[in-house]
Amino acid sequence: MSSRRYAGPLRGVVFFALLASLPSFNLAHWVLNILVFTLMYAVMSSSWNLVGGFAGYPSLGHAAFFGIGAYAMALWFQHHAIHSGYEPFLLLPLVGLLAAAIGLPVAVIAMRTRSDVFAIVTITLLFVTQTLAFNLRGLTNGAQGLSIAAPPFSAGTFERPFYYTLIVLLALAMGITFGVMRSKLGLSLAAVRADEDKARGIGVRVLGVKLLSFSVSVGLTAMVGGIWAYYEGFIYPQFAVDPLVTIAIVLMTFLGGRATLWGPVLGAFILETGQQTLAYSLGGSQFYLIAYAMVFLLVMLLMPRGIVPSIQDRLRQRRRRIEVDAGAPRPSSPRMTRSSDTRSSVPALKGHG
């Protein structure tokens, strides 16, 4: 039992230690560049998972908040000089709070609808945001885009500050996810996801937990947008508010497994590194998109709930078989409990758990 209790934290420590040590292996710039983008997507998938996975509200509007973060960052430095290369990173929490605050009223309205209608409402939000980015020329400079002064980092280690900041952000997103899963917040969200009306009927704070998860989720997403804007140095509306970003986040989370801690991260690492590598090796052609789609379809056909939940199911079943073989006092399978009912339960089985 104790070995299982420490397995989770240990996995986290090893994962982040490995991530943090990667730059010291003198990786090529293009590899580090892929890693930076992979981390961006890992953070965004983890964040999307809070509302799309745990709350069961499949938002297609998250790219709007990525864009809001990007523009917030770019706009701030239109009006303020950058004194040090690290200053934009310090601004990120503010960017997150701003987006979270904008997300609140959005959630109040959008989360009155559910499932497919919610998806449509949120993707509408995305297109409205994109249109605004194109047309509020006084603010966004329209299709001309905005630029941020290039960071004064040395060319040899240019990616590192971004990379490490993203690691911190990933730790934050995963830490929040972990906290959610371990708390009554996660329990409440699971109830909302399964049967929202019933959850409301048994006193679950339905509206509150929905708003909270949405707000935190879009706040984190916007922070990635802010990092992205600084990393790229310029932003255009079509890339800052891009439906493809939303789609990628959703696919990654589905692939790895919704409502799990590691699923979205795994999905991001598989799809983003895969896509970038394919794009790199297959050149400028669009063939990589087909390969990308094939990988996704194949996994989803084999594991419809995503990779992590499928593995967890298998482990759970095996553990039960082992316990039963060892004579552990617990029914092994649904079949055993289905035929019996509470009265016929063997007294010796009681009191367990």
Add this chain to the structure above:
Amino acid sequence: MAALLEVQNLVKTFGTVRAVDSASLVVEPNTITALIGPNGSGKTTLFNLITGYLPPDSGRVSFRGRDITGSDAGSLYRRGLSRTFQQARVFPALTVQENLTVAAGYSWGQLFGRRLSRSDRERVGELLEEFRLGHVADLFASELSYGQRKLLEFAAVLMSSPSLIMLDEPTAGVNPVMIETMEHHIRQRHAAGITFLIVEHDMTFVMRLCNPVIVLDQGREIFAGAPAEVQNNPLVLDAYLGS
């Protein structure tokens, strides 16, 4: 003594169907009141109106002397008015323990506490013991038999310390042994001071457990009285046999 629940002229229409048609009824405290009636007579709809799952078109509901018409289901649950569903509604992907824990009506601050705290486990453990579900505590609700799920849904609403529990067909689709179990738990909780309003088609169950019996037909009360009188009442016979 004042009525625990009082329904006055409640109306609900779905398109042209008057599912509940000016229904009035009273549930006295410390009773096990039955609500019977032919299929489609509006029993479930009435439950939905009383418990805040549906807004009534008109009429009034009061609970413990206060007007609760149009209140939302969650706040009514917190105030001690809880119900179960005709088709048991539990959370399949949550474990049995979690299904009970989530029904405890937590405050804001407690949301950030542990998913299953020690005190949750103790409280839930007692309930599971009482309902003889201890051996399935860590199973997912999806792994339970239908009867066990009904029992779990019943046990879950006890987490809020309700004063009135409304059960919608607690024995439908459940094996005879489980029906006895259900009856046993209703009697126990009744003895502990909880009032019940039970929709039920199983007449022998109603006859041995409930008093008074209210009969609903075409969305309104046509009879209320002792179980022995129900069978001989011409209006009731008419409702079941006629039209």
